[in-house]
Amino acid sequence: MAPRVLVSDKLSETAVQIFRDRGIDVDFMPDLGKDKEKLAEVIGQYDGLAIRSATKVTAALLEKADHLKVVGRAGIGTDNVDKDAASKKGVIVMNTPFGNMITTAEHAIAMMFAVARQIPEASASTHAGKWEKSRFMGVELTGKTLGVIGAGNIGGIVCDRARGLKMKVVAYDPYLGAEKAEKMGVEKVELEELLTRSDFITLHVPLTDQTRNILSKENLAKTKKGVRIVNCARGGLVDEAALAELLKSGHVAGAGFDVFAEEPATDNVLFNLPNVVCTPHLGASTSEAQENVALQVAEQMSNYLIDGAVENALNMPSMTAEEAKVMGPWVKLAGHLGAFVGQMTDEPIKAINILYDGVVSDMNLAALNCSVIAGIMKRANPDVNLVSAPVVAKERGIQISTTNQDKSGAFDGYIKVTVVTDKRERSVAGTVFSDGKPRFIQIKGINIDAEVGAHMLYTTNEDVPGIIGTLGQTMGQNGVNIANFTLGRASAAGEAIALLYLDEAPRKDALSALEQTGLFRQIKPLQFDIA
Secondary structure: OOOEEEEOOOOOHHHHHHHHHOOOEEEEOOOHHHOHHHHHHHHHHOOEEEEOOOOOEOHHHHHHOOOOOEEEEOOOOOOOEOHHHHHHHOOEEEOOOOOOHHHHHHHHHHHHHHHHHOHHHHHHHHHOOOOOOOOOOOOOOOOOEEEEEOOOHHHHHHHHHHHHOOOEEEEEOOOOOHHHHHHHOOEEOOHHHHHHHOOEEEEOOOOOOOOOOOEOHHHHHOOOOOEEEEEOOOOOOEOHHHHHHHHHHOOEEEEEEOOOOOOOOOOOOOOOOOOEEEOOOOOOOOHHHHHHHHHHHHHHHHHHHHHOOOOOEOOOOOOOHHHHHHHHHHHHHHHHHHHHHHHHOOOOEEEEEEEEEEHHHHOOHHHHHHHHHHHHHOOOOOOOOOOOHHHHHHHOOOEEEEEEEOOOOOOOEEEEEEEEEOOOEEEEEEEEOOOOOEEEEEEOOEEEEEEOOOEEEEEEEEOOOOHHHHHHHHHHHOOOOEEEEEEEEOOOOOEEEEEEEEOOOOOHHHHHHHHHHOOEEEEEEEEOOOO
16 A cells, blocks of 8 residues: 655645655645644544644644654754654654755855845835935955854855855854865864954854854954844844944944844844844745755655655664664664763864674664764754764764774673864763663773763862762752762872763852862763653
8 A cells, every 4th residue: 555645734746746756645735734623633644744834743643643654844943843752653753954055055145245235225225216325335245254153064055155256264163174174265263263353254053052142242342343244044143132232333334134032033123223134034935945845855755655764864763673673772872972972072073983892783883873973963063863964974074984893891782982183082982781771881991880861970080089079069069969970090099080960950150169179170061862
């Protein structure tokens, strides 16, 4: 019996035809996604659901979806899909993360031109019957320095287009290696240098704890007088109130914003300023981009329903059902190991070396590699998944190497992940015990035995008396309960490490109190997805 797919949002007829051409029974009802009651009535008939943003795939809807195997989102954002509920139901959630890169990059370039030449304001003036040539004195892009914050997929395209416009491009991206930067034809710089040198600044990073307010009031004050700032990435990257004041004072000559801290943005401090161009989150809004993501989601869903191939899945690794039964705990371990070294590494990564020993060496190493790489890359890009992670790593010029070997130690199997940068190598190893729970067994060559928790604290210190008491007392005084406490050392009086499993993330005052003791060389809070 042919698989059945429901298209409940507006996809192109060409995309719908892809399903038909692959032998899939498809029902095209582009307005059904707006009627949640009717959708719930019929969803039980389908193996696949293709959507855009109008359809809300809730836990209640998934409860009715007894035969549903895959949800495909034509686009990047999947906020309208309850991914946890889908995972519990065994439903794969796919998106199309690369379909609108060019469109978003071109919108950023268009905003730069619009801000540089005051095109919207000049258009409004001319439509009003005025002829104010002297009022709208613009600047050229040619020869100017463009500062690109985030040189990944979209930022990389912006760099390429800007170089074609004869701009000098400097880029700030902690994960951009020197070799990759040279190949792109851009100068890799630190953020402070970018701020002081750039005539234009454009942002192309996701919104994370590290990037939130990256253009803060303090950083905006460091910018070159007359700078123009463009944000077509995510709201929340720029302190909008501080930017508004600098626009009014003339320190910032202009700004172009497609995204805002609160959306829909019906009121904002940047609105109605004459030197600001605003658009309503149009980065992906071109007919080509919408068509591309529609075609991609149809291809991906067809490949899965017909051949079992998994592409751009957000909630499962690429593996067969048989492999998943055995590999599930090892996939989690691989992700935890990647997340550990990813959170510990601030400088650009040149290489990732993964060693598989014993029983794990005979498993689907491609899937395990994806889990390791995704764990590492999630700090820089929370949207990365098990399928897209290797692509992102390749684009950043990161070399991936894998070694598998027969059982060589006390454990039936283990995984060791080593990250290589220009400054150092950092490694961590782990195994899966008979209870199915992942464990950290080695950090920096020091043997330990630590259960993985959602909130952890890693410290290094000289092996001297009083460390355990200091850690316990400081956490206790700051209301943080320690669920588990693991210690290890290289040698007596040598380097020692501690890994604390906490009931909650440690607050800044607790970390500050530890720093003030002067006993610790390194203090690093860590977070892991243990769901």
